[in-house]
Amino acid sequence: MSDLYVTMTRPDSIDIRVGAGPRDTGNVAPLLNEVRHALVQLLDTGKETIIDLRSIPLGPGESERLEETLGEGEIEAVLHSLGRSTIRETAYPGVWLVTHYNEEDEIMGKFVEVTHIPQILKSQNEDINEGLQRLGSTLEQTH
Amino acid sequence: MTETEFLQWVRGPLFDIATIIMVAGIIVRILQILLLGRKRNLAEAKGSAAAAGLRTIITRSVPDRNTYRRSAFTLTTGYVFHIGLFVVIFLFAPHILVFQDLLNISWPALSTPVVDATSVITMLALIAVLIHRLIDPVKRFLSGFQDYLAWLVTFLPLITGYIAFHRLAPPAPTMIAIHILSVELLMVLFPFTKLAHAFTLFISRWYNGAISGYRGVRS
Amino acid sequence: MKKDQTLGEALRLKGISRRGFLKFCAATASMMALPPAMVPAIAEALEKARKPSVIWLSFQECTGCTESLTRSSTSTVEELIFDTISLDYHHTLQAASGTGAEDAREASMKENRGKYVLIVDGSIPISNPGYSTIAGISNEDMLMEAAEGAAAIVAIGSCAAFGGIPQARPNPTGAVSVSDLIKDKPIVNVPGCPPIPVVITGVLTHFLTFGLPELDHLGRPLAFYGNSIHDRCYRRPFYDKGLFAETFDDEGARKGWCLYKLGCKGPTTYNACATTKWNDGTSFPIEAGHPCLGCSEPDFWDAGSFYQALSTPTGDITRNTLYAAGAGVAAGAAIAAVNRKHRSSAEKRHEKVTIDDLEKESKS
Numbered sequence: 001m002s003d004l005y006v007t008m009t010r011p012d013s014i015d016i017r018v019g020a021g022p023r024d025t026g027n028v029a030p031l032l033n034e035v036r037h038a039l040v041q042l043l044d045t046g047k048e049t050i051i052d053l054r055s056i057p058l059g060p061g062e063s064e065r066l067e068e069t070l071g072e073g074e075i076e077a078v079l080h081s082l083g084r085s086t087i088r089e090t091a092y093p094g095v096w097l098v099t100h101y102n103e104e105d106e107i108m109g110k111f112v113e114v115t116h117i118p119q120i121l122k123s124q125n126e127d128i129n130e131g132l133q134r135l136g137s138t139l140e141q142t143h
Numbered sequence: 144m145t146e147t148e149f150l151q152w153v154r155g156p157l158f159d160i161a162t163i164i165m166v167a168g169i170i171v172r173i174l175q176i177l178l179l180g181r182k183r184n185l186a187e188a189k190g191s192a193a194a195a196g197l198r199t200i201i202t203r204s205v206p207d208r209n210t211y212r213r214s215a216f217t218l219t220t221g222y223v224f225h226i227g228l229f230v231v232i233f234l235f236a237p238h239i240l241v242f243q244d245l246l247n248i249s250w251p252a253l254s255t256p257v258v259d260a261t262s263v264i265t266m267l268a269l270i271a272v273l274i275h276r277l278i279d280p281v282k283r284f285l286s287g288f289q290d291y292l293a294w295l296v297t298f299l300p301l302i303t304g305y306i307a308f309h310r311l312a313p314p315a316p317t318m319i320a321i322h323i324l325s326v327e328l329l330m331v332l333f334p335f336t337k338l339a340h341a342f343t344l345f346i347s348r349w350y351n352g353a354i355s356g357y358r359g360v361r362s
Numbered sequence: 363m364k365k366d367q368t369l370g371e372a373l374r375l376k377g378i379s380r381r382g383f384l385k386f387c388a389a390t391a392s393m394m395a396l397p398p399a400m401v402p403a404i405a406e407a408l409e410k411a412r413k414p415s416v417i418w419l420s421f422q423e424c425t426g427c428t429e430s431l432t433r434s435s436t437s438t439v440e441e442l443i444f445d446t447i448s449l450d451y452h453h454t455l456q457a458a459s460g461t462g463a464e465d466a467r468e469a470s471m472k473e474n475r476g477k478y479v480l481i482v483d484g485s486i487p488i489s490n491p492g493y494s495t496i497a498g499i500s501n502e503d504m505l506m507e508a509a510e511g512a513a514a515i516v517a518i519g520s521c522a523a524f525g526g527i528p529q530a531r532p533n534p535t536g537a538v539s540v541s542d543l544i545k546d547k548p549i550v551n552v553p554g555c556p557p558i559p560v561v562i563t564g565v566l567t568h569f570l571t572f573g574l575p576e577l578d579h580l581g582r583p584l585a586f587y588g589n590s591i592h593d594r595c596y597r598r599p600f601y602d603k604g605l606f607a608e609t610f611d612d613e614g615a616r617k618g619w620c621l622y623k624l625g626c627k628g629p630t631t632y633n634a635c636a637t638t639k640w641n642d643g644t645s646f647p648i649e650a651g652h653p654c655l656g657c658s659e660p661d662f663w664d665a666g667s668f669y670q671a672l673s674t675p676t677g678d679i680t681r682n683t684l685y686a687a688g689a690g691v692a693a694g695a696a697i698a699a700v701n702r703k704h705r706s707s708a709e710k711r712h713e714k715v716t717i718d719d720l721e722k723e724s725k726s
Contacts, residue, residue, distance in 0.1 A: 026599050027596070050398035050399065050401075051398070052391070052392050052397070052398050054392050054637065054638070054643065055392070055395065055397075055637055056637070057594045057595065057596045057598075057636050057637055058596060059596035059597075059618075059649075060596075060618075060645075060649065062596075079381060079385070081378065081379050081381050081382030081385060082378060082382040082385055082386060085385055098388075100385050100388060100389055106642055107642075107643065108385075108389040108392075109388050109389040109392040109393075111388065111392075111398060119384065120381055120384055120385060120388075124379070124380035124381055124384070125380075126379075126380040127379050127380045127381065
């Protein structure tokens with residue numbers, strides 16, 4: 001039987017160190033390899049890849065480490081719809097980091113997109129159509 | 144019975160029963176052999192029986208060159224699966240916890256990928272010896288039901304453990320329970336089949352050496 | 363949102379652009395644990411989704427499941443999901459009480475017969491109906507009546523799914539799960555004590571978009587319960603390297619090593635904690651340094667100590683071994699005595715062979 005209860009010390013005597021250094025789950029490297037593979041595929045066949053970062057187990061601090069490794073590129077865009085979304089090209093062209101926030105600025109989803117341009121940046125036909133009608137009615141009013 | 148209940152039943156009452164049968168069985172078998180007694184040897188000792196006994200335990204555990212040349216396959220696979228079994232049983236962290244529970248002592252474990260690879264090699268060696276037993280006319284002639292039974296109850300814990308570890312057949316609680324169940328089968332049959340060689344082996348080697356040592360001849 | 367409106371129409375009327383809708387769909391896919399490639403299909407399904415009526419029944423429960431759902435910060439996605447369902451009865455949450463509340467339940471059941479989704483949290487006592495009643499109606503009667511007209515049933519929490527803590531030995535109320543009583547309706551089990559909030563909303567969203575999710579052998583949606591905690595745990599590499607915390611305050615515990623030896627039930631527990639995490643993705647029990655209790659598995663309360671390693675026997679194996687050794691010595695000595703007697707009598711009966719005997723044999 002376990003003698004756990006005997007060896008346990010009082011909670012206040014536990015030496016707690018905050019941020020005791022990086023803990024490697026070993027998931028960052030395979031993820032970066034997947035990104036590299038996706039880039040090759042994008043160049044060769046034009047196929048786009050989206051990776052949901054929430055579906056991958058990452059240890060404390062690893063998500064930040066991944067973002068640091070990806071770095072910052074030339075483009076950064078902010079979408080304002082249902083809260084904020086940041087769409088940022090990383091230091092590796094073709095690799096985008098898309099983060100969706102809600103109206104309370106909490107993260108709802110975080111994706112790595114390997115593409116020439118993330119879909120959500122493009123103007124959508126439904127929105128264009130609606131804008132077209134608005135422009136039409138504005139023109140009618142001015143004339 | 145739910146999966147959890149099955150696992151609890153296998154870990155609890157069934158494991159208790161298996162432990163009791165195995166421990167009592169081994170002791171009964173050893174006492175049966177030792178307490179039968181030997182006639183006092185009235186001849187004068189021409190050498191040390193004990194020293195020769197101990198030496199024989201070691202020398203008979205190392206194959207000599209001629210024996211090896213004659214049955215290289217049997218010896219190699221034999222050594223591979225025995226060492227493999229030792230590693231898998233005694234150096235896998237979750238298994239060490241069972242011995243720690245019993246003996247209150249612990250020892251370092253090997254990393255899981257090493258144990259995993261060893262278990263695959265062990266299973267391959269066991270399959271190889273089974274095939275050899277089936278195709279070799281002499282071995283097949285000498286083999287009876289018990290030999291195949293001993294093979295099966297040794298192989299089952301390995302294959303069920305491998306499946307449970309790699310989750311090849313969900314659900315996990317049931318698979319772990321089946322693995323423990325197969326070990327319990329092994330434990331129960333252990334003292335009463337040829338598997339008992341694990342503890343009679345050294346007694347008989349010592350005895351063989353001791354007889355010769357007493358007479359002052361090499362064993 | 364009016365009852366006959368689709369979700370797509372409702373969002374557009376709210377002034378949400380197509381981009382906003384795509385963002386919503388991406389977050390929904392992530393929440394439902396579906397691959398991002400499914401986003402277009404989700405968009406199409408959500409566009410057409412219509413508002414279902416939901417009746418939520420609470421039986422022998424602690425309200426922890428409702429708390430889990432409602433205390434999770436009201437992120438836009440969950441808000442929108444709740445905009446798209448019509449929660450017609452939930453006696454803990456609704457403003458009406460007493461007869462008013464029960465009338466609402468009965469009215470909704472009548473109006474939406476065969477179409478509503480029935481959510482149940484808590485187990486049902488069957489040894490005595492008086493153990494738990496609502497408005498004088500026993501839990502069993504209320505469940506059976508509501509289940510009859512339901513399109514599908516979602517059992518939220520380990521109590522509704524498997525009996526949970528009320529069913530733990532000695533089960534004083536004779537508690538049973540929803541699936542113990544209902545056999546003729548599709549039941550989705552969403553176990554956990556409590557379940558992860560996005561798993562609850564994820565299952566409801568799946569209903570809205572693609573209907574019944576794919577279930578495992580225990581009726582749990584595979585999207586969330588398809589992997590064990592152990593397989594998705596960020597501490598798994600330490601298990602593989604053989605690095606374990608031996609106590610809660612040793613070096614291994616501080617370094618965040620594997621909690622297997624401290625009784626972690628991760629290897630036998632299927633849930634999404636290790637990836638989805640809790641408190642808006644902040645952490646989960648193992649990340650906080652505590653072994654998994656296995657709360658989303660049947661009989662988790664009766665599965666032995668939370669702090670005993672999974673591979674070890676639950677009995678007192680040292681004591682058993684000593685008893686067995688004692689019995690072995692006694693039996694061995696007795697058998698040996700019998701054997702010796704056999705031998706000495708055999709020796710006595712033994713006759714030496716003489717030349718005459720041999721000659722007699724050869725003659726005949």
